[in-house]
Amino acid sequence: MTLTHADWQHRAAALTLDGHAYIAGQRCAPRENGWLDSINPMNGSVLAHIAACDSRDVDTAVAAARQAFEQGDWAQAGPGERRRVLLAVAREIRDHAAELALLDSLEVGKCINEALDDAEEAAVLFDWFGEVQDKCFDEVAPSPANTQASVVHEALGVVAAVVPWNYPLHNAAVKVAPALAAGNSVVLKPAEESALSALRLAELCTRAGLPHGVLNIVPGHGHVAGEALGRHPDVDALGFTGSSEIGKRFLVYSGESNMKPIWLECGGKSPLLIFDDCPDIEAAADAAIAGIFTNAGQVCSAHSRLLLQSGIADAFLDALRRRVAEIRPGDPLDPATTLGPIVSRAQFDKVCSYLAIGREEAALVCGGEPIRGLGSELFVAPTIFADVERHHRIFQEEVFGPVLSVSRFESDEQAITLANASRYGLAASLWTANLSRAHRMSDALQAGTVSVNTVDAVSPQTPFGGMKESGIGRDYALHGMRKYMAPKTRWICY
């Protein structure tokens, strides 16, 4: 059934929004009764009061997770039982997709159709990790006669996760599904701006049969609840998604506490390279637009640096201009909308500061200012700056908004130098008809994922993560699950 704008508005009005924490299978208020407001960026209204958990709430959640782990109803469950529950979670997500999409759309201004896609992707992750965990075998190593050396992969215990607001449900699923599949208990802290879908996800996991205490959600401030998890002596590993600046802090938290492994999915400034022999300029322009303006540019792997070979540059910029004119800003609950507001006033101010920097540094092609008259003050026009040089701040710094910087190159060598001139290394994409160049570039580009003749390819089957200051470790695929397990070597002499 296709819902109209009015249908979504009615459904939004009928929602029950509950910001209580979720610990040991129950909703609960924070001990100090501290709350923070969830604000709808479309109209500035307070959607819900969200528990602002402090370190004692985090202690309670970690203790619940530990108890559940030791009780063993999940950790010791056979792989068939884990599969059954994780697949049931996927079904619950699909059954509640409209509700979950609404929560994300209302809290962060995400276009409703994109939020529906996110819910489906979250379900796919539970399906994938549910299916894969009972098909992974341990190892028997070569060893001398009358001995047996085997390597088994054990759950770590209590895994914590701290995630950002740009893909609230999806980011939660990326951490929770593999950690649960590996047999761990989990404590997740969502972002201040976007806790509601993670809280509902935990309830749906319980409905699907996940034992109490195996998944706990502690909303709250980063420097309070997030830091408490990072420093917690009884957290065995922590998966973080967010900015590189905060990611580095988690390395310190770990080093100053129990040396828990920290897995980081951080920022990016991904390059998109268009060579003169681009096989399909129209498809490449569509992909470039999606690569920077989806989710109003608030995407870790947003392809925010467009590098154009000189022979195709003018035609490609024309193709982009035509498409920018078709972007439709508006209410995220209107299915026709393709650009929502920026998530918050703070993020809007940051994006606007880069609009000013870009105007000073480079040539404005389009946009460059807020859009007024749409019912929210937080809209930013899709913006393109040309003649951007590698030392410019809009070339180097992550804006996390709908802002594209365009630079030109002549040779393959120049393209590689420009693309790699970044402290980040999350993703890179290129378009060329030359197979040898595609391979050479894939080798030379410093990025966790290189996509050729598409932009930003991602799937549950392939690892996702970054080089350099984009992070440590990988999400998705078997890498995403095995990092929440410890290999144990067992020697038996007989």
Ligand code: NAD
């Ligand atoms: P952020 O780093 O400010 O916050 C992320 C999380 O960390 C939030 O839950 C926040 O509450 C918490 N946090 C903040 N300060 C903290 C502190 N002092 N101690 C402990 N926890 C703290 O990031 P953001 O602004 O919410 O999200 C945007 C960033 O996330 C961008 O840099 C983006 O590239 C990155 N991101 C990366 C990926 C990826 O997969 N690589 C995916 C999505 C977003």
